[in-house]
Amino acid sequence: MSLRRQHPWMLGNISARLLLWAGILVLPAYLVQSNLLVRIVQVVLFAYLATLAGKRLQWFYFTTIIITITLFHLLVPSGVVLASVGGFRLTLGALRTGLFKALTIVGMVFISLVAVRADLRLPGRFGMLLGRMFWSFEQIMENRGELEARRPFLSGDRLLLSLYDRLGTMEERHAETQGRKATAATSSLSGIVIVLIIVVAQWVMLVVTLP
């Protein structure tokens, strides 16, 4: 799970709830932003923060998304013609629109990767179910060594059966994963300040670049 790869300072000083709130506060400033240069800076910043948050970024995936979205937008020419190959015209307007949209979408995923941490507790019955699911998932992951590549179905079935038997005995116990226990339930002052700086910076960039 990504919690194990997360920067230890972040885990100890910033709670999952604060991260989620930061993400919610950043999103409007991010979405209203229309400056391409600022968008590039934001995407790079959130990609860096996502790696600090322990997320393994699939660079090939994100690069392919950016290239494909931009290419599809280039099919509808608009603005100054930059180059012409056969019947195809590469235009500045289409390039900017495509690139901006692609970066916006990829950046939103990065924001989500930073803001949503696996130890986030959702309220209510659904939150309780999620807690139990994570406990079960952790048990499967810890015992995955029992899986045999030559007999995946039988060994997998045996693993599920043993976990199922253990679940029957933990009826009233609150399911809590080891990963969750080790993370900050509340944020430290330094954690709050750093998160606040990042959130405020997005709003300042928005105000500064407003036409």
Add this chain to the structure above:
Amino acid sequence: MDTVSPVQSSHTPSLANILAILAATAMFFSTLEYLVPKPVPFLRIGLANIPILVTLRFLRPRHVVALALLKVAGQGLINGTLASYVFLFSLFGTLASIAVMLAAMRLGGERISLVGISTAGALASNVVQVTLSVLFIFGPQSWVIAPPFLLVGTVAGVLVGLLSERFVRVSLWLPRVQRDYRELVPEASR
């Protein structure tokens, strides 16, 4: 209904725990799928749907939906995509797939195999996801990618269906889940 000894009854997991372990299994399959190299990033086999498919015949529709929501939310939390378009695509794709699979099962009964149900579900999920990506991400020019995407999705649906059929045949765990579930939710036996 099968008779259950008092000892077994006292160790019957609750409905919440049954749904939790099924959703955790879906997430485990999702992790396995993540490890499989893909030639194109958008391609997905859909292994995480196996726990839904193998329980579709005995879970009540509301519990199938709960299981699907748990799976999608769990993936969103683990992968961190809960607040992004990836989550919405996954949510709508899964809900469409569940609706079509439940309808196929109701209409086909025992005559339709898990391969058929899975293929119908995969097709529904892919149609929804292609439509959403054309409308909100790539633009109308990208309809050209729909046929190959749907074709690959259909092949993946067949594969997931075959794997599910095999698991149902060899599993000792699944009949236990089914028996306990019917004990907890008596109307499921009808």
